[in-house]
Amino acid sequence: MTPRVRAPELPQNYAWLNTDKPLSLKELRGRVVILDFWTYCCINCLHILPDLKYLEHKYKDSLTVIGVHSAKFDNEKETENIRQAILRYDIEHPVVVDQEFRIWQEYTVRAWPTFMIINPQGYVIGNISGEGKRDVLDKLIAKVIEEHQQKGAINFQQISHILEKQQQPIISPLAFPGKVLATPAGLFIADSGHHRLVMSSLNGEVLNVIGTGKPGLKDGSFSEAQFSAPQGMAFDVESQSLIVADTENHALRRIDLKHQVVETIAGTGEQSRNIYPHVGHALATALNSPWDLVKVGNILFIAMAGSHQIWQMDLETNIVRTYAGTGAEGCVDGTLTEAAFAQPSGMTTDGQELYIADSEISSIRAVGIVEPYQVRTVCGSQQLFGFGDVDGQGTDLRLQHCMGVEYAQNFLWVADTYNHKIKLVSPNSGNCQTILGDGVAGLHDGKGHNSRFFEPSGLSAMGNYLYISDTNNHAIRRLDLNTFEVTTLKFAGLCAPDICLPAENF
Structure with a gap:
């Protein structure tokens, strides 16, 4: 040498x-x-x-x-x-x-x-x-x-x-929350930086803390289970269970709320190196940074950020397979087998299409889950280096590393993460307008553009409210869809894992 x-x-x-x-x-x-x-x-x-x-x-x-x-x-x-x-x-x-x-x-x-x-x-x-x-x-x-x-x-x-x-320890009740999910059972928060899940009422009353707060891959009771930087979630109303994308464990976990136990349902705990479309039994197939989930009937769709693909899991047969995407990083529309994505990080559905926050190309994509099963770009530059902060329509507008998307009231709410804004997109026309935030990173409640966020990355709507995971502010914000007023939820009694053990108190 x-x-x-x-x-x-x-x-x-x-x-x-x-x-x-x-x-x-x-x-x-x-x-x-x-x-x-x-x-x-x-x-x-x-x-x-x-x-x-x-x-x-x-x-x-x-x-x-x-x-x-x-x-x-x-x-x-x-x-x-x-x-x-x-x-x-x-x-x-x-x-x-x-x-x-x-x-x-x-x-x-x-x-x-x-x-x-x-x-x-x-x-x-x-x-x-x-x-x-x-x-x-x-x-x-x-x-x-x-x-x-x-x-x-x-x-x-x-x-x-x-x-x-050492100079700036994270001692807040939440740490870099990634995703949030509002359900009839309550509000679920992926407390990613604390490697746990928090369940509260829709007003912030803490009901359960799931996980020890230490990174790991361990099944068991709520007080002994371990996760590693969990992100997206899907709720099964019938079984009263929550499915979690356990991102850094490259696994999917099921949380049984009735029996208060956690089990692994997909992934081996090791990162997959296979980007080519393939299929296998869920617990025998390695995954690659699953980031968000959407459940449609018995099919669970997975935004597989690490392999730039959309996957699906049949919850009856426990078979996982590549649904869309070649594994190449880019923006290619067309059929499911020829499409390409770039680090899909957020996902929602209207029942006809999946809508994807395709973060590395700063675009919103749509993936058909009924015929004709096509992939299209709703809005965004479609380029790996085409980003900015420009409202408009179709390919004329610019987003910057969007990571969250939620379908509600016939529109798409988008967490334009690196612009510190929340935007509203028409899934049909691709028109996009800024609704919340002035583009400056900060924490400020208020109406519309008077509010401020710091790299928001998760959204979930229920009833008259949109819940926002404001990641770098270690906060969950709530937008009143009638008044456009943003407030910050308080979680009384919740604290960081190293400071107290709240799971025993609820």
Whole structure:
């Protein structure tokens, strides 16, 4: 292995997170350094975080990982928003904010995620792009350490950093809630950052807390079950059960409300690497970041964000299969087998079509669930880099990484996540208008454009109210559909898992 390129030095005058001072490659001589080029919208970038954490712990005295956040969306360029992403995904290595892609260009990076491997002498010895590279990186790091240990060129020393979660711990009752679901049984909240589900009345009276609050994959009673960053939910009225997309466990879980037990009904707990359309028994088939759910009769539709597809599960036969999407990331309309999606993250239905918040192309898509079973684009740019904040119609309007959509009263409510707005879309004409929010991240109740949100990502309507999961505000907001007044729900007695154990009190 012959080093060829001296690694360009990292800028000291950029914003750095998860560290009390900028890091330089010169100071890190004697250590293996991995630069992880990422952006926090990207599902592939999120998939590699557990691999990096594994390597960081395995080689904690000889490896330094530095995240280089090179933003795709405008909203991701804001340092505070990146800090929130670090807290949300529990990132424990230093991160530098790569302004205007300077570091990206100096290292000639072409895709997210990309790893640049730098040896203890400060030379780039290789780069790897994509996810699922843990074993390759593990072997390479071990080889580099062995080679340089023989030369006496390894600086074995554990380095600690002041983390954002130490400076800004999340102690609020909810933490980065992803999705919300209003049902006749009550309001269900995916308390994603606390790895649990919260059930309340529609007015915020806490009825149940489901899960220990510690990440894991464990079935059992409400007080012993474990989830990992759960997201979308579907309610079965007949059986009084809730089905949950347990996103970071790559699994589907069923919550039996009557008997107060949790069971896994789909997924193996491992991430699928198979993007090609396939079929199998639910518990024997690996899934890939299921993000949202819609139940139609005995069929459960799944927004499979990690493989850019829509899946379905027959709840009678327990068979799961790809429903729409080739697995390629993009925007292709047409038949179910030729369509392409880009990280579908929200889903709703009118009984004839599924409506999809296709976040990476900032578009709303429609998928037929009755003949002629076609996929169409309702509105949005249809381009991976076509985003903005422009009301209008069809392909003329611009959204920015929309993650939530809800069908109600013949319209689609859209959580335009990175624009911090709630918009209203006609599913037929594709006309889109801003209803809530002024585009500035914040927490402010009020009417219409006087309200403010911070990356809202979940919506659910029932009766005269629209419930909004206001993710980065750690809040659930409620819109009165008659007055357009936004209020913030209070959950008396609910607290963070590390502060108290509320499940025993309800």
